[in-house]
Amino acid sequence: MDDIDRHIINTLQTGFPICDAPYRQVAESLSINETELLTRLQALLADGTLTRFGPLYNAEQMGGALTLAAVKVPTERFDKVTDIINAFPEVAHNYARNHKLNMWFVLATETSEQQRQTINTIEGQTGLTVYNMPKLKEYFVNLKLEA
């Protein structure tokens, strides 16, 4: 990754134009040509620096349900429980964290009813209590990681 790549990433985290020739517009603002921009984006996607290039949706406005949940997993069962929980397609993110509540995951479902069912099923399969912490309010942040 060189300075041009960093510049591309930083610029495209703030948005992408919706117009006939959006790459040309972005390329001009970066003082490179359109072909170079496309080639570099392709490479950044291929090497895994970028997860995706496209839209980020607002799940709740789409009618979906998102929540953050945590479980307290006994150390000796950690790998087993990880496998069980990650096998659910509804589990979007899952992190081990340094606390007694040591596994934190995000559940994305189409409805809140499915969210409740998924939590029940996870509790049934793991024998652990799932603590559900749905968001009450989101404070807007301008998500941008300086490359």
Place this chain on the structure above:
Amino acid sequence: MLDARDIELLAQVSDGLPLCPRPYAQIGMAIGMDEAEIISRLTLLKNQGLIKRLGVIVKHRPLGYRANAMIVWNVPDGLIKQLGRHISRFSFVTLCYQRPKLPIWPYNLYCMIHGKDRATVLAQLAQLDNACGLANFERQILFSRRCFKQRGAVYQAQQTQETANG
């Protein structure tokens, strides 16, 4: 608010935009819509907030962001809105939410900080403490030890899912 054509369009772009000079025209070819209609529908979906953002979604680790902390505070309900708004203005804060307190977990204000390493994250947290007056509230700092799963948004015609950035 969403009609059948919007759903078809969202399903088509959910995996990503094509990398070619006229990406919206190419999307249109796949679903039988012309470029102008794609542009006007996407603009509307963006303005309505259904599309939060269009652009690149980065992986934290390749960019050198190796530390990620979830910090939670127990703050009085009356102060939460003001504190949430203040915290979310800092550029290193990547998410900020109010969540319900539970008996086992009496915290209601959450934020995520992604940093190059733990020391950087802790220094940024100290900055938040000072600027927002958070030092006296009970809190927990949960660094991630391992990331097991981080997948992007999934949106299909029959399915609605999104994921926040971890």
